[in-house]
Amino acid sequence: MCEANVYLLEDNGTEVLILDSVDRVIPNNDEILLENIYNERKIVKARIKEMELVNHRIILEKIDN
Amino acid sequence: MCEANVYLLEDNGTEVLILDSVDRVIPNNDEILLENIYNERKIVKARIKEMELVNHRIILEKIDN
Numbered sequence: 042m043c044e045a046n047v048y049l050l051e052d053n054g055t056e057v058l059i060l061d062s063v064d065r066v067i068p069n070n071d072e073i074l075l076e077n078i079y080n081e082r083k084i085v086k087a088r089i090k091e092m093e094l095v096n097h098r099i100i101l102e103k104i105d106n
Numbered sequence: 107m108c109e110a111n112v113y114l115l116e117d118n119g120t121e122v123l124i125l126d127s128v129d130r131v132i133p134n135n136d137e138i139l140l141e142n143i144y145n146e147r148k149i150v151k152a153r154i155k156e157m158e159l160v161n162h163r164i165i166l167e168k169i170d171n
Contacts, residue, residue, distance in 0.1 A: 042160060043108035067155075078160065089133050090132075090133075094108050094159065095107060
């Protein structure tokens with residue numbers, strides 16, 4: 042299976058796991074809807090910083106206000 | 107391998123393959139850098155509309171000017 046783990050990059054540089062085994066990612070303005078293979082959903086106020094699909098990693102970053 | 111195929115959604119609703127076997131996706135303002143497992147790179151003026159990782163699909167949409 043080719044789902045990814047989604048992390049949020051904190052201000053101190055650490056990556057915090059937000060949701061694992063994510064299948065669907067739908068950005069919408071300054072929010073991102075995440076849905077994993079267990080049908081868990083999360084909406085995060087963030088944007089995509091980088092994805093490394095082969096490593097199953099999606100890194101989100103907070104939006105500056 | 108868990109790379110994805112990246113498509114651009116055209117105005118008429120068709121999806122045009124932009125780059126296959128994409129590993130890394132890095133959005134930057136209104137551009138997206140795509141890099142595949144063969145080290146091919148493309149920069150597309152678009153944004154991410156939706157990703158379905160289990161289906162290896164990333165759909166981009168054009169940015170309205």
